[in-house]
Amino acid sequence: MASIFTKIIQGEIPSYKVAEDEKHFAFLDINPNAKGHTLVIPKKEENKIFDLSKQEYAELMDFCYRVAKALEKAIPCERIGMSVIGLEVPHVHVHLVPLNAMEDIQFVKKEKLSNDEFVSLAEKIAQNFE
Structure with missing residues (x-):
């Protein structure tokens, strides 16, 4: 059965897409820790990040880098934090979170948009994606 993220990639569930290439997809988290909190996923459905091949992992990190650079240009922040937890959805996903305080990455405080x-x-971030 397809994960919720696979359904987002396939357009069955709407999302606020910020970037996409042939192997990856990035979209805004709908329950964000901070404004601009973005999820980056491989289009290939894989449960755990270290189940990806070394090449797939490297390509995912390269895509995350490019999304993070777009976030830095679009969202005023001290830095972009990255977290890979992966317990709530059985599909590899990287959280990129604009940080101004430690609380922004603790998955406790949520932003309402x-x-x-x-x-x-999403449009502002997408415009800065290279």
Whole structure:
């Protein structure tokens, strides 16, 4: 059965896409820790990050790097934090979170955004993706 992230990639579930290539997909987290919190996933459905081949892992990290650089340009922040937890969805996903305080990466405090704010934010990040 396809994961929720596979359904997002296939367009069965809507998302606020910020970047995509032939192997990866990045979209805004709908329950963000901070404004701009982005999930980066391989299109290949794999449960655990270290089950990816070395090449797939390296390609995912390269894509994450490019998304993080776009986030830095679009969102005022001290830095972009990265977390790979992977317990809630059985599909590899990397959290990229704009950080201004340690609380921004602790998955406790959540940001509330309207649909228009999500759309605007996704567009702004996408414009900075190279």
